[in-house]
Amino acid sequence: MKTMNVNNQARVLNRRLTAVSIMLAASITANAAMAVSVATMNKVVLVPSLSDSVEISAHGGVDRDYLERLARDATYLFLNRTPESARYFExxxxxITEPETYQEIKAALILDRQERQNTRTSQTFYPNDFFVDPSKLYVEVVGELETSNGTRIVETKRATYGLTFNKRGSMLRLASFVPVEKDQAQGTRAPVSNKDEQL
Known part of the structure; x- marks a missing residue:
């Protein structure tokens, strides 16, 4: 009788060990599959102003449209300023800025804010052309820079700005934002594509 009980208990224990082993193997397999998918997964960035979704991976390149829109937003942040909105932009x-260059850029913006408060002027930028080089994480934006005092326009000039970004994992940060002289602009030296020739 005792032998039958011991055999039954051994069979029950054997079944339980087999079930636990199968569940453990399935768990390990599922975790390994999840780790591989997370390591190779792209992030999908949904931006309301983009007509399509874009992908950024930690190891791959940056989507051209995303880089252009990021440059557009940074340009808006830097170049559309009034004495009242300057602190918000700062x-x-x-x-969006690299920690290494943040203090330098912030100091320049503080000086600009003080000048705007003294002269009571506002600045508006109207972008009309972008040159995007995703391989260098570089964008040039060309447009009209307008300075006004109240409702009176003081100055309007055509201006080009170069923006350089750094990629850290799947995050882009602004490394520099500088005015570019017309003869130094990379966009004017870029070859014309077939698409551009047809327009």
Missing amino acids: RNLER
Whole structure:
């Protein structure tokens, strides 16, 4: 009788060990598959102003449209300023700028804010052309820069700005934002594509 009980218990224990082993193997396999998919996964960035979704991976390149829109937003942040909105832009600057260049750029913006408060002028930028080089994480934006005092336009000039970004994992941060002389602009030296020739 005892032998039958011991045999039954051994069979029950054997079944339980087999079930636990199968569940453990399935768990290990599932975790390994999840780790591989996470390591190779692309992030899909949904931006309301983009007509399509874009992908950024930690190891791959940067989508051309995403880089252009990021440059557009940074340009808006830097070049559309009034004495009243300057502090808002300075606070948001830290979110998109490389820590190494943040203090230098912020100092320039503080000087600009003080000048705007003294002269009571506002600045508006109207972009009309972008040159995007995703391989170098570089964008040039060309447009009209307008300075006004109240409702009176003080100055309007055509201006080009170069933006350089750094990629850290799947995040882009602004490394530099500088005016570019017309003869130094990379966009004017870029070859014309067939698409551009047809327009």
